Amino acid sequence: MNNFTYTKATDIDNAVALINAGDDNKIIAGGTNIIDLLKYFIIEADKLVDINKISGINELTELPDGGIRIGALLTNADTAYHPVIEEKYPLLSKAILAGASPQIRNMATNGGNLLQRTRCYYFYDIHTPCNKRELGSGCSAIKGYNRIHAILGHNENCIAVFPSDMCVALSALDAVINISAPDGERAIEFSGFHRLPEDRPDIDNNLKKGELITSINLPEKGFSKNYSYLKLRDRSSYSFALVSVATGLELENKIIKEARIALGGVAHKPWRVKEAEDFLIGKEPNRESFSAAADRILNGAKGFDHNSFKIDLAKKAIVRNCMMALDPSSQRPGAKPSL
Template sequence: MNRFSYHRAGDVAEAAQMGAEADTRFLAGGTNLVDLMKANVERPTRLVDISRLPHNKIEELPEGGLRLGALVTNADTAYDARVEQRYPLLSSAILAGASPQLRNAATNGGNLNQRTRCYYFYDTATACNKREPGSGCGAINGVNRIHAILGTSEACIATHPSDMCVALAALEAEVRVEGPGGARVIPFADYHRLPGDEPSKDNTLQPGEIVTAIDLPADSFTENYTYLKLRDRLSYAFALVSVAVGLTMEGGKIAKARIALGGVAHKPWRVPAAEALLEGQAPSPELFGRVADALLQGAVGQGTNDFKIDLARRAIRRALRQAAAGTPQSQTDKHVA
């Protein structure tokens, strides 16, 4: 780990001003950044501690939604009674991730901004365009079992590791940020980026911008939902494939549908046209199969991750069955029924 200076920001304006300078990183829970610094993947010359900024509350919004402070921990978010009752999809997704110890430290803003767990990104002896632009991608012709099957580019096939973000994508949350240019709101679908030819850029934040809150809409899925996560072991493992589904059922038919996939792309993956196939239809295996095909259109394996395409297809169908039946996947008993 390299030498660095440390500064605790007194307010957002001060933090944003310092954060806009080169080789500066924001520090909150530190559950990802500190690991990256230990591995010499991140080598900031200055850390700006934002953990004391006043963004550590969950608040009601006038129109009926919830505002999740960026510095609220993942654990406090998952176990908040309002989140559990009104946004059980989000609570379930958070509890599917990491471990209790990490959820007690990790923040909501940090969860949005965590970096990929690609083997080559973490190994500074190998080529990685995300870590060192222009160096190449060791994963494309290497060990790529955990890598992306959708939205990839010739420069990068890494996946986004978050569970929480998959649920936020399905809920169509909004991200509130502040920076040197003032405050703005980013629709969740526009927050994370596909790799393209600039895989080092994970999101659409501008230099110095800080996530201050995540807004959840009033309209949520309290009965017909599920977060299904498939992984190599039943706990403390990143998703090979995950599926967040929220449905609104009326008269035995699907009135509204939202689906997001994790573990398959550089960002949580949504295809609105695939969701539209469900609306106005009665649940059926045939319908769920067509939706799965639409969600995975264009999916391409890289060799050792070819299995993910069929795994994702099966996971989508099963998640849709769980949501339609109102029998969400348990995050306590993780065995898939």
């Protein structure tokens, strides 16, 4: 870990000014990811700007349109267990609780969750080539051990996946990210926040230098009646997803009126295919419909030596999760989904 200075920001404007005062000044909130990145020499910092004392961005507030705004400094645990989230956005609550451990969720913030880096083995091994660490050095995972890696949206530059559970649900919910910058405030639709690798795999998202995430807006529609989050992983505790699926359905007269399906663990960002969701509108909510939608979601999927199994796994996970969304009570431990 390199030497750095530490300071506490007093408000949002002060935090933005401090970030912009140096090329390698970085934000710290919960610190559950950035400290590891510093310890393993993956990133360096001249100054850490602590934003934990900033008021107003650690709260949950109702919006005039019926939606909810969750502060960037609100912890994952406080968000997941908030009565409003549990009631109106249970999909988000379940996704958050599927991630990390209770201790980490007590520290990790919502803003930090959006910004966490991949857990690709080669990204964390500074002795191997990695285009996310050093652009142009190559991608060791393509011909290496790539069991946890991408099957969608990848290219020859990077096959890493984005690790967040929370963000998969935020993607399905069509959240909006609010940002403060030196020249004012702006908002980014969630679908446009994270990036695919393309020719800059070292850039994970479209947050600009010196900008600060302040909050996340959730629209009024939370799919609280028909929802499910399914996470398939190597062990049931404290493990990142091989494949995860967030599903929200709106049903009317036993016909699908609206569908949202987002995948995690399969790409450089949460993966949604609007064509597949539109296909489900007007269909009966059954295995055949969900299987056909899954084929559209996974169109173009390509595996590698060790992760091709994820294509079939993802299809089965989509179908299973959509069926579980028809009866959220099937998500209780030990309950059997009606497949």
